[in-house]
Amino acid sequence: MVSEIRLFATAEYTTQAQSYQTVLAERGVSTECVEIEQLNARFLRQHPELALCLDHEGLWLSAEGMKMQPDWRGETSRLKRASLKSELLARACQLAEKPKLIDATAGLGHDSLLMAHLGAEVILVERHPILLTLLEAAQAQAAQDPYLAETAARMSLVFADSQEYLEQCVSEQIQVDVVYLDPMFPQRDQNSNKKQALVKKQMQLLHLLLADDGHMDLGDSLLEPARQIAKRVVVKRPRLAVNLADVTPDHQWLGDACRFDAYFK
Ligand SMILES: C[S@@+](CC[C@H](N)C(=O)[O-])C[C@H]1O[C@@H](n2cnc3c(N)ncnc32)[C@H](O)[C@@H]1O
Structure with missing residues (x-):
């Protein structure tokens, strides 16, 4: 770190x-x-x-x-195009139900932004102090933006390790509708299609920031506590990646570059 x-x-x-x-x-x-x-x-x-x-x-x-930078303003055109039907993420997380959702791997907050835009109440948990500070700056900017302000108000940031945070929720018997997980994944295992494998520059830098000690936490240990507190756990994976914690999901939504695995209660 x-x-x-x-x-x-x-x-x-x-x-x-x-x-x-x-x-x-x-x-x-x-x-x-x-x-x-x-x-x-x-x-x-x-x-x-x-x-x-x-x-x-x-x-x-x-x-x-x-x-x-968590480029929330740069996401505006994507948000304008997004709908509950067109977004796999929306279907996987049942965003039509306006769920209470924990994004336990917040990162740049782009997935959370989309989920909040489509109606979810999102708690973003991020353990990296620099990323968390960047997220706070992005949220403050979004709060001043007429198009993003309402969405940003549905997002709350938490600086914590998600495993501890989720286990705390278990012990306090807190229940949510969805826990969303998008842990880091080694770039070499991503889809071999050249266009899709070209991790965006932002992601390259994220890998540089997070893997600076040569160790990448693949997030396997988050699945179990997440399942205990949520009606559904949704995991984003590169399309051909192995399952999180080697556990077969109950349902999958397949996209071009990635897929969403769902685990139901
Ligand atoms: C691939 S990025 C997520 C990208 C995010 N979905 C987005 O739209 O920008 C994974 C993030 O999860 C965070 N993370 C991984 N394990 C975590 C944990 N146990 N607790 C908190 N944050 C974690 C990493 O620091 C990293 O920022």
């Missing part, structure tokens, strides 16, 4: 950068704020190491010239 990172910001954003520095310190990440003149492509090429950046586009992560 990254425990030290630089935060590049231009002069007008240094105060905000210091607030992020405080928040990240509370979450165990030490940040060195660096004031710079211009945050542009040339600067990013010259600083290929993993770093946080703050500018008019908000807080984002950069590495090897790539940029990563």
Whole structure:
């Protein structure tokens, strides 16, 4: 897990950068704020190491010239096209029923955003302190956006390890309609179709951030506590991937690049 990172910001954003520095310190990440003149492509090429950046586009992560941010505003056109019928995710999670749902592997929050947009009340659980901070920044931006504000209000963020969070729900006898799981999956095992196997740049950076210690948690241990508290558990997998925790699902929805496995109570 990254425990030290630089935060590049231009002069007008240094105060905000210091607030992020405080928040990240509370979450165990030490940040060195660096004031710079211009945050542009040339600067990013010259600083290929993993770093946080703050500018008019908000807080984002950069590495090897790539940029990563939970791009909720960029998802707007997808949200406008999305419907309960057209989205496999909506069918798998029965979003028509407006479920209470825990997304136990929040990541960039894009799946959660879609689920909340289509009616779910979503609790997003993320254990990575930098990702959680990026998600908070995205939610604050979305709250100011006329199209996204209502959706963002149906999303709550929790900084926790999901296994502990789900086990806590079990012990407190908390029940939800759906637990959604989309754990990381090694890129080499993804569908071999070239177009589909081209993990988006954002995902590459996510892999870089999360697998920095060479270890990737495949999330097998989340299935059991999830099944105890939810009427249905939905797991997103690359289309040809093995089942989560080697447990055969009760139902599958197959897409071009990925599939959704459902486990019913
Ligand atoms: C593949 S990403 C999820 C992408 C997400 N579905 C989206 O739409 O952006 C997996 C995320 O789950 C998080 N994660 C994995 N295991 C977790 C756990 N036990 N507790 C909390 N977060 C976890 C990782 O840190 C990572 O951010």
